Amino acid sequence: MVAIGGQASLAVLYELLREHPDTTRTELVHRSGLSKATVSENIGLLIAHGFLEEVGKRQPGRGRSQVVLEFKPRARLVLGAQFTEHGCHAVLADLRAGPVAFAARPFAGGSPESFVAALVECVDELRPQADVPVLGLGVGVPGLVDPTGRIVAVSVPYGWEQVPIAEMLEDRLGLPTVVANRAKAAALGEAWRGDHDTVAPTHHLAYVYVGAGIVAGFVIDGEPYFGSAGTAGELGHVTVLPDGPRCGCGNRGCLHMLASESAIIRAVRTGARRYADPAQIEGSPLASLAMLTLPALIDVANDGNAIVQEVVRDAGMYLGIAIANLINIMNPSVVVIGGPVMGFGELLLDRVREEVRQRALWDALRGVAIVASTLNDDAGTIGAAALFLKTVDVATFVSPATASSHQ
Numbered sequence: 001m002v003a004i005g006g007q008a009s010l011a012v013l014y015e016l017l018r019e020h021p022d023t024t025r026t027e028l029v030h031r032s033g034l035s036k037a038t039v040s041e042n043i044g045l046l047i048a049h050g051f052l053e054e055v056g057k058r059q060p061g062r063g064r065s066q067v068v069l070e071f072k073p074r075a076r077l078v079l080g081a082q083f084t085e086h087g088c089h090a091v092l093a094d095l096r097a098g099p100v101a102f103a104a105r106p107f108a109g110g111s112p113e114s115f116v117a118a119l120v121e122c123v124d125e126l127r128p129q130a131d132v133p134v135l136g137l138g139v140g141v142p143g144l145v146d147p148t149g150r151i152v153a154v155s156v157p158y159g160w161e162q163v164p165i166a167e168m169l170e171d172r173l174g175l176p177t178v179v180a181n182r183a184k185a186a187a188l189g190e191a192w193r194g195d196h197d198t199v200a201p202t203h204h205l206a207y208v209y210v211g212a213g214i215v216a217g218f219v220i221d222g223e224p225y226f227g228s229a230g231t232a233g234e235l236g237h238v239t240v241l242p243d244g245p246r247c248g249c250g251n252r253g254c255l256h257m258l259a260s261e262s263a264i265i266r267a268v269r270t271g272a273r274r275y276a277d278p279a280q281i282e283g284s285p286l287a288s289l290a291m292l293t294l295p296a297l298i299d300v301a302n303d304g305n306a307i308v309q310e311v312v313r314d315a316g317m318y319l320g321i322a323i324a325n326l327i328n329i330m331n332p333s334v335v336v337i338g339g340p341v342m343g344f345g346e347l348l349l350d351r352v353r354e355e356v357r358q359r360a361l362w363d364a365l366r367g368v369a370i371v372a373s374t375l376n377d378d379a380g381t382i383g384a385a386a387l388f389l390k391t392v393d394v395a396t397f398v399s400p401a402t403a404s405s406h407q
């Protein structure tokens with residue numbers, strides 16, 4: 001038996017129930033290693049507070065019939081939000097981060113205050129839709145967040161430094177708030193809610209965001225991993241081409257310079273100038289090289305343009321080099337790739353897989369699925385809700401003293 005205190009055993013059981021929402025006391029005893037008495041006592045508390053319900057009986061083989069326990073994810077709700085370059089997306093979600101309702105707002109300017117205002121509007125729209133208490137808010141931002149999840153240390157897209165965003169939001173909303181880099185939140189979103197068709201449970205997952213920046217998020221043994229100072233996952237600044245183009249970080253040949261949105265646009269420009277007869281590209285979307293956008297390039301690639309397709313395959317090769325290294329180091333069961341650049345779809349993904357197959361160690365590669373995000377833009381929003389749920393101490397809501405108020 002595991003000798004842990006009352007609150008700790010409650011948290012262990014709560015996590016197990018969240019992951020296995022249809023179970024029995026006997027299964028919980030096996031899975032948790034806790035005593036029958038401890039399991040029964042805590043199950044009683046969770047039932048009293050509406051987190052669990054007894055729903056019929058199950059007959060395992062020739063054994064005694066067992067009462068089936070069903071986790072009630074709608075017993076409480078949480079909010080998740082993510083900031084993108086253009087606006088705020090928020091979700092009202094259940095205790096398994098399942099979406100109940102979404103809201104979105106654009107924002108003007110990039111000041112922290114305009115962010116807070118946009119998010120407050122989203123929350124004002126979502127909160128009245130909650131028929132049970134809302135426990136708190138998780139937020140994903142593009143930038144480095146301190147390991148306590150309170151302060152955005154630096155956000156290059158917004159030009160923020162040391163912004164106490166959690167405190168600002170708590171002051172306005174009166175909800176406990178936790179903040180993380182949005183790719184790291186998205187990793188948790190994919191682990192909890194992504195549809196990856198993998199054989200193993202996604203307790204070990206890497207999420208790679210490829211857009212204006214390239215950032216990885218990790219879920220290791222079911223937990224989000226941030227690193228000692230919160231900078232884990234800066235995949236955009238691993239070297240994939242020694243003596244390659246100089247990066248803003250001071251290094252040369254960073255993945256960011258070879259596979260990000262701006263890198264792809266730059267390479268298409270260079271390629272079009274080098275190979276194409278200007279007369280041939282007259283009137284094509286590549287004719288105006290100064291005006292190229294990623295969505296336009298995705299259309300052009302789908303139409304079979306050889307210049308763009310070659311650039312995308314090159315980007316896929318560099319991405320594949322970085323992901324092969326990541327797989328060797330981390331040994332995930334699934335690598336999920338998301339972000340705007342994944343708009344190139346299989347053209348990019350096939351090249352990534354090909355490169356990974358050539359480079360990753362067979363033992364690390366075995367069983368790894370490399371897939372496109374199925375949650376797309378919602379990964380960060382749903383992941384932010386999951387991130388908050390990770391911080392919830394269920395004992396705060398489930399104690400004998402507070403049981404009567406929820407019966």
Ligand SMILES: [Zn+2]
Pocket residue numbers: 236237238247248249250251254256
């Ligand atoms: Zn760099």
